[in-house]
Structure formats: C-alpha cells, structure tokens
Amino acid sequence: MSVNQREIGRRVLLSDIRKAxxxxxxxxxxxxxxxxxxxTTITAELLREGLIEEVTSDSADxxxxxxxxxxxxxxxxxxxxxxxxxxxxxxxSLVLQDFEGKPLADHKVDLSKSVFEPEELARVLAENVExxxxxxxxxxxxxxxxxxxxxxxxxxxxxxxxWSPSLSVRNVEFAKVLEHHISIPxxxxxxxxxxxxxxxxxxxxxxxxxxxxxxxxxxxxxxxxIGDEIYRGTRGCGAEFGHTKVHLDGxxxxxxxxxxxxxYVADYALTREAMxxxxxxxxxxxxxxxxxxxxxxxxxxxxxxxAGRMFAMGLANLVNIFDPELIILAGEQMQFSYxxxxxxxxxxxxxxxxxxxxxxxxxxxxxGDLMWARGGAAYALDKVSEIALAEMSEHAG
Amino acid sequence: MSVNQREIGRRVLLSDIRKAxxxxxxxxxxxxxxxxxxxTTITAELLREGLIEEVTSDSADxxxxxxxxxxxxxxxxxxxxxxxxxxxxxxxSLVLQDFEGKPLADHKVDLSKSVFEPEELARVLAENVExxxxxxxxxxxxxxxxxxxxxxxxxxxxxxxxWSPSLSVRNVEFAKVLEHHISIPxxxxxxxxxxxxxxxxxxxxxxxxxxxxxxxxxxxxxxxxIGDEIYRGTRGCGAEFGHTKVHLDGxxxxxxxxxxxxxYVADYALTREAMxxxxxxxxxxxxxxxxxxxxxxxxxxxxxxxAGRMFAMGLANLVNIFDPELIILAGEQMQFSYxxxxxxxxxxxxxxxxxxxxxxxxxxxxxGDLMWARGGAAYALDKVSEIALAEMSEHAG
Numbered sequence: 001m002s003v004n005q006r007e008i009g010r011r012v013l014l015s016d017i018r019k020a021x022x023x024x025x026x027x028x029x030x031x032x033x034x035x036x037x038x039x040t041t042i043t044a045e046l047l048r049e050g051l052i053e054e055v056t057s058d059s060a061d062x063x064x065x066x067x068x069x070x071x072x073x074x075x076x077x078x079x080x081x082x083x084x085x086x087x088x089x090x091x092x093s094l095v096l097q098d099f100e101g102k103p104l105a106d107h108k109v110d111l112s113k114s115v116f117e118p119e120e121l122a123r124v125l126a127e128n129v130e131x132x133x134x135x136x137x138x139x140x141x142x143x144x145x146x147x148x149x150x151x152x153x154x155x156x157x158x159x160x161x162x163w164s165p166s167l168s169v170r171n172v173e174f175a176k177v178l179e180h181h182i183s184i185p186x187x188x189x190x191x192x193x194x195x196x197x198x199x200x201x202x203x204x205x206x207x208x209x210x211x212x213x214x215x216x217x218x219x220x221x222x223x224x225x226i227g228d229e230i231y232r233g234t235r236g237c238g239a240e241f242g243h244t245k246v247h248l249d250g251x252x253x254x255x256x257x258x259x260x261x262x263x264y265v266a267d268y269a270l271t272r273e274a275m276x277x278x279x280x281x282x283x284x285x286x287x288x289x290x291x292x293x294x295x296x297x298x299x300x301x302x303x304x305x306x307a308g309r310m311f312a313m314g315l316a317n318l319v320n321i322f323d324p325e326l327i328i329l330a331g332e333q334m335q336f337s338y339x340x341x342x343x344x345x346x347x348x349x350x351x352x353x354x355x356x357x358x359x360x361x362x363x364x365x366x367x368g369d370l371m372w373a374r375g376g377a378a379y380a381l382d383k384v385s386e387i388a389l390a391e392m393s394e395h396a397g
Numbered sequence: 398m399s400v401n402q403r404e405i406g407r408r409v410l411l412s413d414i415r416k417a418x419x420x421x422x423x424x425x426x427x428x429x430x431x432x433x434x435x436x437t438t439i440t441a442e443l444l445r446e447g448l449i450e451e452v453t454s455d456s457a458d459x460x461x462x463x464x465x466x467x468x469x470x471x472x473x474x475x476x477x478x479x480x481x482x483x484x485x486x487x488x489x490s491l492v493l494q495d496f497e498g499k500p501l502a503d504h505k506v507d508l509s510k511s512v513f514e515p516e517e518l519a520r521v522l523a524e525n526v527e528x529x530x531x532x533x534x535x536x537x538x539x540x541x542x543x544x545x546x547x548x549x550x551x552x553x554x555x556x557x558x559x560w561s562p563s564l565s566v567r568n569v570e571f572a573k574v575l576e577h578h579i580s581i582p583x584x585x586x587x588x589x590x591x592x593x594x595x596x597x598x599x600x601x602x603x604x605x606x607x608x609x610x611x612x613x614x615x616x617x618x619x620x621x622x623i624g625d626e627i628y629r630g631t632r633g634c635g636a637e638f639g640h641t642k643v644h645l646d647g648x649x650x651x652x653x654x655x656x657x658x659x660x661y662v663a664d665y666a667l668t669r670e671a672m673x674x675x676x677x678x679x680x681x682x683x684x685x686x687x688x689x690x691x692x693x694x695x696x697x698x699x700x701x702x703x704a705g706r707m708f709a710m711g712l713a714n715l716v717n718i719f720d721p722e723l724i725i726l727a728g729e730q731m732q733f734s735y736x737x738x739x740x741x742x743x744x745x746x747x748x749x750x751x752x753x754x755x756x757x758x759x760x761x762x763x764x765g766d767l768m769w770a771r772g773g774a775a776y777a778l779d780k781v782s783e784i785a786l787a788e789m790s791e792h793a794g
Binding site: 255320 | 550559560567568607621623624628629630631632633634635636637638640641642643644645652654656706707710713714715717718719720721722747748750751752753754757
C-alpha cells in the first residue's frame with residue numbers, strides 16, 4: 001500500500017464513517033471496497049488520532065451472549081470544536097458544533113451598520129466567537145476552524161473577497177484578516193454556497209449529486225452542486241444568478257448595470273416599485289406591498305406578478321443550461337409565498353425545453369437564519385478533517 | 398497490482414501515449430507516476446493487442462552509437478478505423494480517420510429534404526458510410542466505431558434523441574436504429590457537444606479544462622466542458638443556450654415559446670425581421686440584410702445591432718453562471734463578422750459582474766464544415782478506445 005493509497009484510504013473511511021454515523025468495520029470494507037486488513041490498519045490509526053471512537057453496537061446484546069461483544073465505529077464528537085458564522089446585513093449569526101456535527105451553542109448579535117472596514121468586522125466577529133465559545137465554557141482558541149459566510153464575490157479556496165456589500169473595500173484577503181484577529185483557521189465562502197453545503201451535508205440535497213439552491217432575500221443567491229462538489233468557476237465568481245440579465249437595458253440595479261434579475265425581485269426592487277405606486281409611506285414597504293397584493297389590489301398584484309414571472313424566466317434559463325436533478329428554493333423571507341408559489345414554478349416549467357421526461361424536481365425549504373451559519377460550520381468541518389488527515393500523513397512521514 | 402489498478406493503468410498510459418504522440422517508456426513512468434515495472438508490463442499488453450507500436454526514437458542515432466537503440470511508443474494508426482458524421486440541414490458530412498486521429502478520407506452528400514423518418518435517415522447514412530469507406534478501399538463493417546452529431550436534445554450516453562429538427566418523430570433510440578443499418582458501434586451526440594469535443598481534442602480547448610463553445614448557424618449551439626469533461630446535465634438536455642430566454646414574452650421562437658435567444662439571432666429570426674423591413678424579395682435574405690447593414694442602412698443596422706446586443710446579454714449570463722477560463726465562438730457562417738464582433742464582446746464584458754481580475758478570454762475559431770464530423774470521429778475514438786480496453790480486461794479475466 002503506497003503512501004498515497006493510505007491517504008486516500010483514510011479520507012474515504014473517515015468520510016464513510018461520518019456518513020454511516022455508526023458502522024462496524026466489516027461493513028466499511030464492504031461499502032468502500034477497501035480490504036478488511038487495510039480497514040483494520042487505517043481505523044486503528046484514526047482511533048489513535050482520536051478522530052473516531054468505538055461504541056457498543058446496537059446489536060451488541062445478542063452477540064454478547066455468544067461471547068463476541070460487537071463494536072461500531074463512529075466519529076468522536078470531542079475530537080474538534082467547529083464554528084460557523086454568517087455575516088448578514090446588520091447582524092451576525094454563529095453556531096458551535098462538535099466534530100460529529102452536533103450543535104453545542106448558537107449566538108446572534110445585531111450590528112449598528114451594514115458596511116465595515118475589514119479589520120473592524122474581523123474584531124466584531126472575534127469578540128462574538130469568544131462569546132459563543134464561552135457559552136459552553138470554552139475559549140475561541142480551542143475551536144479548530146471557523147467557516148464564515150459573506151455575501152458577494154468570494155474566491156473561497158484563496159479566502160479572498162473580490163467584493164462584498166458588507167465590506168468597505170474591494171479585494172480583501174479576508175481569511176487572513178480574520179485569522180489575525182481570531183488565531184484559528186478561518187474559511188471564507190460566499191453565503192449562498194454555504195447554504196448549498198448545508199443542503200448537501202444535512203439538508204434536502206443529501207442524496208443528490210447535482211442540484212441548485214436559490215435564495216431570495218435582500219439579494220438573490222445561488223449555490224450549484226455538480227458531481228457532489230460546489231461549483232465555483234475558474235475565477236471564483238461563478239454561480240452568480242442575481243446579476244444575470246433578464247431584460248436588455250432593463251431596470252437599474254444596485255450594481256450599476258441594467259436588467260439584472262435582482263433589479264426585479266430583490267427587496268429594494270419591490271420597495272422601489274411600491275413607492276412609485278404610492279405605497280412609500282409604510283414603515284415596512286415590502287410587507288405592506290405583499291399584503292395589498294393578497295387583498296387583490298391590482299397595482300400591488302402587477303408588481304408582484306411581474307417579479308414572479310422574471311424569477312420564473314431566470315430559473316428556466318438555469319434549468320436549460322444545467323438540467324439539474326433538483327432545485328431547492330431556500331430561505332426565510334416572507335416574499336417566499338409569492339416567488340416560490342405554484343404559478344411561478346409552473347411558469348418556469350413552461351419556459352424550459354420540452355422533452356418527454358419529467359422536469360427537475362423543485363422543492364421549497366423554509367429554514368431559520370441559523371441555516372447559513374450551520375452551512376459555515378459544515379464547510380469548516382470538511383476543512384478541519386482535511387487538516388487533521390494531512391497532519392496524520394506528515395507524522396507517518 | 399489489483400485488476401482494477403491494472404485497468405486504470407492501461408487507460409492512463411494509452412491516453413498519455415496519445416497525448417505525447419511519441420514517448421519513451423521511461424518518460425511515461427515519470428509523467429504518470431506509475432512505476433517503471435508496471436509501465437513495462439502494461440505497455441507489453443498494449444503492444445500485444447496492437448493498440449500501440451514501437452518506433453525508432455528521434456534521438457536514435459546518437460544512442461545507437463553507444464549500442465543502445467532507443468525506441469518510442471506511439472498509438473498504432475492501423476489499429477482501428479474511426480468514422481465521424483454530422484447530420485446537417487439538407488446535408489451530411491463524413492470523415493474517416495485512423496486510430497491516431499489522422500484523416501484518411503472525407504465525403505459530403507446533399508440531401509433532398511431536412512426532416513427524415515429515423516429508419517430512412519439511418520439508411521441514407523449507411524449508404525454514405527459505405528461510400529466513405531470505399532474511398533480508402535475498405536468496407537463500412539471494417540470501421541470500429543462511428544460518432545454521429547445531430548442537432549437537438551440528445552441523451553448521448555443512451556444514444557437517445559429526445560427531439561431533433563432532422564427527425565420526424567420524438568424519442569428515438571437513434572444509436573440502435575443506426576446500428577441496425579450500419580452494423581458497427583454508433584455513438585450519437587448533440588452536434589454542438591461534438592464541436593466541444595473537437596476543440597478539446599485537437600482545437601483551441603486542448604490546454605483548458607473549463608470552457609464553453611458557442612456556434613451560431615441556423616440555430617444557436619453550445620457545448621460546455623467542465624473539469625475536462627463534456628457537461629450534459631442529468632437528463633441529457635443541459636447546455637441548452639439557444640432557448641434560454643432573453644426577453645419575457647419576447648419574439649416568437651420556432652420552438653413555440655417566446656423570447657428565446659434563437660428568436661433574435663438565428664437565421665430565421667434575421668430573415669423575419671429583414672422581410673418586415675421590406676427586404677423579403679431577396680433570394681438570400683440574410684446575405685442581403687448583412688450587406689445593407691454594412692452599407693449603413695439604418696433599418697438593417699438596427700436589426701443586426703439588436704441581435705448582437707441580445708447575443709452579448711446571453712453570453713454575459715453564461716459568464717456570470719459558469720465563470721469559464723475561455724469562450725470559443727466557433728462556426729463558419731457569415732453572420733460571424735457581426736455577432737462575433739468586438740462590440741458584441743465588449744458589451745458582454747460590460748454586462749458581467751465586475752471584479753478586479755481579467756474576464757474570461759474570448760477567441761473566435763472559424764472552421765470549415767468538416768469540424769463537426771471530425772468532432773464525431775474524436776468522440777468515437779474515445780469510445781472505441783474504451784471498448785478495446787474493456788475487451789483486454791475481459792481477456793485478462
């Protein structure tokens with residue numbers, strides 16, 4: 001067995017134990033095609049490193065009678081503390097998990113503003129990671145890795161933020177800035193990609209290798225999973241959906257261009273139209289607009305309907321290009337009931353290439369605001385596992 | 398070395414010898430990381446099967462003096478005859494190549510109509526494959542595999558045509574129909590994907606793992622390469638660009654839907670507009686329209702300019718979604734000079750998300766009509782190699 005094969009074996013077995021939750025060694029050999037002898041060697045290493053542990057099998061009683069106590073292998077939760085954070089507009093949500101992915105604590109903090117200098121935002125995040133850790137009697141430096149989701153264009157492998165609505169400057173090596181203040185490995189990713197990671201790890205995408213997640217809130221986010229991996233594009237700025245154009249020379253977008261999907265469906269776009277239609281005096285213009293549309297107000301309905309049709313057209317274009325197994329419409333905002341409505345999905349289905357085979361499944365996943373942060377933790381969990389496995393290989397020489 | 402490892406080794410070495418064209422065994426070991434002993438074993442097998450051959454190394458003279466004649470390995474051209482065909486509107490183009498990919502013959506036949514019953518089209522193709530083979534003194538049944546490109550929605554791994562403008566019926570197991578008439582393995586693929594295969598195998602995409610090919614002719618075709626592989630989508634109908642929507646409730650498309658990109662940029666769309674503008678009496682309406690636009694006719698310019706801007710918008714959406722390394726604008730039609738013009742590429746660059754990193758490279762690749770058929774042959778070459786390797790594994794037990 002070469003060094004390389006042993007590394008691959010460790011990766012495969014750790015990942016398979018994680019997937020199975022609890023599994024006897026013999027099933028591991030069957031499931032992975034790795035020989036029983038190699039499974040024994042590698043799991044002994046993983047046990048020695050403390051990444052996995054033995055537990056009594058659920059079927060132990062029976063076997064114990066025959067004098068052969070059975071054990072299963074599982075991930076050792078105490079092996080690592082993992083953090084996840086989502087930097088939102090005027091708030092940060094954080095979660096703390098163990099190495100099994102079990103939630104230990106969460107924390108949310110409201111911010112006084114939306115846009116920060118990178119150093120300042122890193123300090124705020126550092127303080128709140130400390131608060132999070134204290135909730136379980138630990139300190140921030142005991143966390144093995146922190147996954148941080150932020151809106152904008154992020155080159156995740158480099159931890160580099162090309163641009164974010166939360167940062168006052170462009171082109172920030174944000175992972176490095178964070179690590180300067182938090183002193184633990186930090187992994188920065190586009191927030192919508194983290195939702196895709198969450199759906200893949202423990203959500204509706206668990207059994208799918210190719211799917212798309214769409215989230216409408218203040219902007220329009222998208223995460224693409226192809227062949228079980230997040231698709232990022234070659235410059236780290238792929239999977240951009242909100243600024244695809246749905247109308248030549250169309251409505252003005254916050255980005256300065258015209259005709260972007262966001263300029264029709266995002267909060268500010270609906271607010272702008274509601275104000276033009278005389279609804280500008282409301283404290284909560286979106287809620288008021290949607291309420292008026294529900295009550296049958298023709299102008300409000302016209303605003304919401306056009307936005308829904310533009311959204312359907314954008315979705316149909318994604319289906320024509322990707323032909324995914326599944327589309328997950330995710331999020332927590334109240335616009336949901338309009339954009340994720342049957343009519344919109346129906347309009348999308350009528351705008352895709354028609355073949356005699358069912359169109360992709362569309363599912364709606366409403367979740368609370370911790371989903372983003374949990375995606376961050378799932379991303380960090382992957383990275384921390386990689387680091388732990390890399391260290392094992394170094395020790396082994 | 399397990400059976401599985403040996404299979405992978407054969408695949409890697411055959412592919413690497415193909416890439417290198419001529420290579421000594423020792424470099425193969427270095428380039429692939431496979432041990433020298435295994436390289437010796439596996440290349441002996443490949444030599445015995447006749448898939449590769451030994452040739453005198455270019456540096457032989459020098460070494461011969463020292464009594465050690467050097468040999469290189471290369472693909473044995475005579476190992477297999479490979480065919481490629483493109484079914485176009487009212488014509489079929491065919492090429493015949495050897496196993497090295499060297500062109501041996503080509504053949505083009507005009508057809509009396511555009512739409513055929515599947516059986517009828519298969520008979521026409523069979524006759525012309527026979528004509529093609531006869532050009533080098535061979536018969537069709539001596540060809541090891543035929544790659545066939547056809548417009549429409551094709552599930553390539555299944556050889557299944559969901560829909561094609563060349564076929565009178567939907568849902569055709571076209572590879573099976575062809576094999577019934579031609580009696581050799583036939584591989585059916587969407588024609589634009591075959592151009593992507595051609596660009597990847599011997600064109601401008603050779604050194605790129607992620608790129609997009611766009612072809613405007615009677616329709617708008619697209620091929621996507623992600624991670625060195627053709628991206629097909631989960632139902633085999635991904636990478637559809639011509640029917641993505643660029644305008645809600647826009648111009649009527651031949652497909653029956655509204656606002657498709659094709660309804661603005663395809664031949665019929667330009668002809669339709671030219672006729673509305675009083676240019677309907679021309680025999681060659683597209684050529685006349687483009688000539689008038691060149692001469693500065695404002696209506697003709699308006700038609701062509703809008704089409705160009707719609708095309709730029711569609712391209713920008715692809716860049717926002719895929720963030721590819723490279724976009725190849727390929728084809729042979731004269732609309733080229735308008736749609737593939739600097740202004741269109743400039744408009745595309747202004748409509749993508751702006752980051753401080755260069756946008757994807759855009760290259761224009763003008764080629765003759767044999768490119769499609771050569772892509773078909775490149776696709777068949779891959780498949781025939783797979784079959785040959787699978788047979789070796791069966792013999793080896």
